[in-house]
Amino acid sequence: MSHWSRYIDRSARVVRDGLSRVILMQGADVRATAPKTLYTFHTQEDIDQFATGCDGDIGGSSTVHLDLETSPEINAGSGQPTTAKFHGSMRLDVKPGFERKIRGGYAGFRNKNKPSIFGNVLDDLSGQDYLALRLRLSGDLRTRNSYFVNLQTDGPISTDLWQHRLYFRRNDGGWEDVFIPFSNFVRTNAGEMVESQIEMYRERVRSIGISLLGGNSGVSGKYELGLESIRAVNEEDVTAEPLQPSEKVGILDE
Known part of the structure; x- marks a missing residue:
């Protein structure tokens, strides 16, 4: 699907959603609680919806890639023949002159932003309590x-x-579903936790992403994270209890 086609499709979806609310007589206080698939990582068009960045863009030496993964062996267990991988080299040193x-x-x-005739399309996640990610952990242990x-x-x-840290149950390169309560996310600004914590404005979510912060923990090496989907769900769709820091399995601590 071309950029223009996606633009028209998003605009039409805004109209359809608005008409559906009118027909169903849904007021502003009625929450849509059905599970929502926000993003999938099955095609190049899916991947093109995302922007990448790293310290290498501004004088560092880390690298970043978001590519399709077509290996049947790697994708076994994902439920899809094609997924994506977020990968590269995490490096703590910077280029000369940027010390x-x-x-x-x-x-x-x-x-990326999702423009339409009516402005950027935002996600209303006020009717769901969990962010659900199907992921595959790989790369250097550190x-x-x-x-x-x-x-x-x-x-x-x-x-x-x-922000919320990602905790995994598996460390064998297999796929797993990770569930994070929206209420557990922490408000940050300029990389620091904000002292005044307020409730997240889930009615208008602009962007969702994943970052690797090797500089915070002082780790470097080859990193890789497999991606199949990002969804928003409720308690009845949670198939594994969210992990707490003390429950991490098979991963080296700093």
């Missing part, structure tokens, strides 16, 4: 405990970022 100017050790991706999920909303402070 003490930037901090190395960052790579990440997030969805990098496996430094992934974070990042949400940005259309709230009053545009630079706020809501």
Whole structure:
């Protein structure tokens, strides 16, 4: 699907959703609680919806890639013949001339803006309580405990970022579903936790992404994370209890 086709499709979806609410007489206080598939990683068109970035863009030396994964062996257990992989090299050193100017050790991706005739399309996740991600953990052992999920909303402070660390049960390269309660995300700004914590504005979610923060934990090496889907669900769709920090399985601690 071309960029123009996606633009028209999003615009038509806004109209359809608006008409559906009118026909069903849904008021502003009625929450749509059905599970929502926000993003899949099955085609190049899926991947093209995301932007990547790393410290290498501003004087560091880390690298970042978001590519299709077509290996039947790797995709076994994902439920799909094709998935994606977020991968590269996490490095803490910076290029000559950038010492003490930037901090190395960052790579990440997030969805691009979704423009339509009616403006950017945002996701209303107020009717779901959990973010659900189907992922595959790989790469050097030292990098496996430094992934974070990042949400940005259309709230009053545009630079706020809501973060939660990714914890995994598996360390064997297999696929698993990771569930994170939205209530457990922490409000941050400029990389620091904000002292005043408020409820996330889930009615207007602008972007969802994942980052590897090697600089925070002082780790480097080859990293790789497999991606199949990102969804929003409720309690009845949770198939594994969210892990707490003390329950991490098979991953080296810093």
